Amino acid sequence: MTINTPRRLFAVLVACTAGLASLASQAGDSLPSWNDGASKRAITNFVVATTTPSDAGYVPPAERIAVFDNDGTLWAEQPVYFQLAFALDRVKALTPQHPEWKEKEPFASLLRGDLKAALAGGEHAILEILMASHAGLTTDDFEAIVRQWLATARHPKTGRLYTGMVYQPMLELLAYLRANGYKTFIVSGGGVEFLRVFAEEVYGIPPEQVVGSSIRAKYEVHNGKPLITRLAEIDFINDKAGKPIGIQKFIGRRPVLAFGNSDGDFEMLEWTTTHSGPSLGLLVRHDDATREWAYDRESGIGRLARGLDEGPKRGWITVSMKKDWQEVYP
Amino acid sequence: MTINTPRRLFAVLVACTAGLASLASQAGDSLPSWNDGASKRAITNFVVATTTPSDAGYVPPAERIAVFDNDGTLWAEQPVYFQLAFALDRVKALTPQHPEWKEKEPFASLLRGDLKAALAGGEHAILEILMASHAGLTTDDFEAIVRQWLATARHPKTGRLYTGMVYQPMLELLAYLRANGYKTFIVSGGGVEFLRVFAEEVYGIPPEQVVGSSIRAKYEVHNGKPLITRLAEIDFINDKAGKPIGIQKFIGRRPVLAFGNSDGDFEMLEWTTTHSGPSLGLLVRHDDATREWAYDRESGIGRLARGLDEGPKRGWITVSMKKDWQEVYP
Numbered sequence: 010m011t012i013n014t015p016r017r018l019f020a021v022l023v024a025c026t027a028g029l030a031s032l033a034s035q036a037g038d039s040l041p042s043w044n045d046g047a048s049k050r051a052i053t054n055f056v057v058a059t060t061t062p063s064d065a066g067y068v069p070p071a072e073r074i075a076v077f078d079n080d081g082t083l084w085a086e087q088p089v090y091f092q093l094a095f096a097l098d099r100v101k102a103l104t105p106q107h108p109e110w111k112e113k114e115p116f117a118s119l120l121r122g123d124l125k126a127a128l129a130g131g132e133h134a135i136l137e138i139l140m141a142s143h144a145g146l147t148t149d150d151f152e153a154i155v156r157q158w159l160a161t162a163r164h165p166k167t168g169r170l171y172t173g174m175v176y177q178p179m180l181e182l183l184a185y186l187r188a189n190g191y192k193t194f195i196v197s198g199g200g201v202e203f204l205r206v207f208a209e210e211v212y213g214i215p216p217e218q219v220v221g222s223s224i225r226a227k228y229e230v231h232n233g234k235p236l237i238t239r240l241a242e243i244d245f246i247n248d249k250a251g252k253p254i255g256i257q258k259f260i261g262r263r264p265v266l267a268f269g270n271s272d273g274d275f276e277m278l279e280w281t282t283t284h285s286g287p288s289l290g291l292l293v294r295h296d297d298a299t300r301e302w303a304y305d306r307e308s309g310i311g312r313l314a315r316g317l318d319e320g321p322k323r324g325w326i327t328v329s330m331k332k333d334w335q336e337v338y339p
Numbered sequence: 340m341t342i343n344t345p346r347r348l349f350a351v352l353v354a355c356t357a358g359l360a361s362l363a364s365q366a367g368d369s370l371p372s373w374n375d376g377a378s379k380r381a382i383t384n385f386v387v388a389t390t391t392p393s394d395a396g397y398v399p400p401a402e403r404i405a406v407f408d409n410d411g412t413l414w415a416e417q418p419v420y421f422q423l424a425f426a427l428d429r430v431k432a433l434t435p436q437h438p439e440w441k442e443k444e445p446f447a448s449l450l451r452g453d454l455k456a457a458l459a460g461g462e463h464a465i466l467e468i469l470m471a472s473h474a475g476l477t478t479d480d481f482e483a484i485v486r487q488w489l490a491t492a493r494h495p496k497t498g499r500l501y502t503g504m505v506y507q508p509m510l511e512l513l514a515y516l517r518a519n520g521y522k523t524f525i526v527s528g529g530g531v532e533f534l535r536v537f538a539e540e541v542y543g544i545p546p547e548q549v550v551g552s553s554i555r556a557k558y559e560v561h562n563g564k565p566l567i568t569r570l571a572e573i574d575f576i577n578d579k580a581g582k583p584i585g586i587q588k589f590i591g592r593r594p595v596l597a598f599g600n601s602d603g604d605f606e607m608l609e610w611t612t613t614h615s616g617p618s619l620g621l622l623v624r625h626d627d628a629t630r631e632w633a634y635d636r637e638s639g640i641g642r643l644a645r646g647l648d649e650g651p652k653r654g655w656i657t658v659s660m661k662k663d664w665q666e667v668y669p
Binding site: 071074148192194201202205209215216217218219223226227228230233234235237244250251253254257258259260261262276279280283 | 401404478522524531532535539545546547548549553556557558560563564565567574580581583584587588589590591592606609610613
């Protein structure tokens, strides 16, 4: 290739884009772990419509924003959010440095192995545990600790690594959307710095496309070396009505596709599907006690009630784990 | 094309990537508005090294993050930040609804046309003006107002639209970096929702790659229609040590290239260039009173003192507008 004008560059780009688009549209089974049925059809119809220039529902590539909740949507969340499992392990590891915890709740109950009593203090107790386990160290050190935990800790029920409990059908969906020019984002109530440690490797979602809850941080220079240290103060809670706020703040553009599983995702789906153009809202329904868990209205974690009642009226798709997914974990 | 296996897709991707990379590396003059010299050479050498797999300084595509300040780096900032000019125009437009402003500072001075007296109240006065002009309306309405202003307001000195005062050499640099697999971000002290209105069209930077200062917002549903309303409360100031914090919060990955122009960018360049891998820090020096402005140590806006003193010792490149740029505006 010896000529190099903007026109030539443009021609190469067009050729590449066309080649990729044709490959993508042929990808009849980009979703092999999804059973044929209404849910799969709704997804593929939407993707074909939004990526076909002649279609009334066409969406230009720059606007193809798809947002995914994480806990219960991209990976499992029972019996406790995996980040809480991390926090509990971290509290145990830190105990030698905190003799006072033996007398102090929620740590005392936690160290006796009584999780229920530890969490009886509600939000305040959870916050204490999160701050003790997530703050007071640099971003680099925190990342290393999370990475180490993810590489070794095992889920109490399945014995798998936690990253082995991501949902195979969702991995396929993320890849299928990206192959069709969608930019995929995580929009989670979980901590953004926790999620970023594995999101790229596991989901193919780079750090800059992860929106989550956060604690404040400070910038300091020690002996010429700058450090960012995590502080024991909440910065932002990316849950419920916080999700559209987080989307506006971090993405700055209204998504066209939103996928969640609990009432914590209600506003995210609402914000996405009341947009003037084409949109798709989806909810994973955990109805598979054999392969995963079955829970909805009464669950403390991943409660889904309003979404079940109002979702169908709003045209949202309820994805049944039991019926729609051929496989659950990879 | 009839076969469609992951391997085939991979082959197409590799062919496209190789084609693009070869085009990009041939792009001897992707920077026609930059005069030949040390600055241009430093940039092209860095880009070639970081994108050549056999080079010791090679950076994988996912890590090619380049961050740019906006005011004074991508567009002009004199005699006042353009967003402040917008705020002043907006205050004037809102005056009929606020008869009390005739007696109340900083508005009273502002309405008499005495900008100096209005800003004499310092940060507090600026904050009052910003909140009066930026809060209390929905994100959609705010966007429409900014868009309208950018389409009509003219700069007092050049008579150009404000978006006509972006720097041509920087537009070329942004495009050159992207052609080489870099993801370009704005990291500005300016308001993120103000910047996003024009960043995509003018700089080719999508909303999700704009990091800026922000005010809080709330999510509410009115008659089934969700709205995000901007509140008169500061959320985050993305300036000075706030810039690395903003980078960590929104991007979550340390940049390899940072370009600024004032001491407000010092920590952003420091954070970028003390990374263990290859990195490049650059500062625009406003030394061209004929074509633009000449200011540094003594300027209230865009003050550059520490960067001039310490930058060279840290290996940062000082880009002289006068000597390094053949053109200033498009």
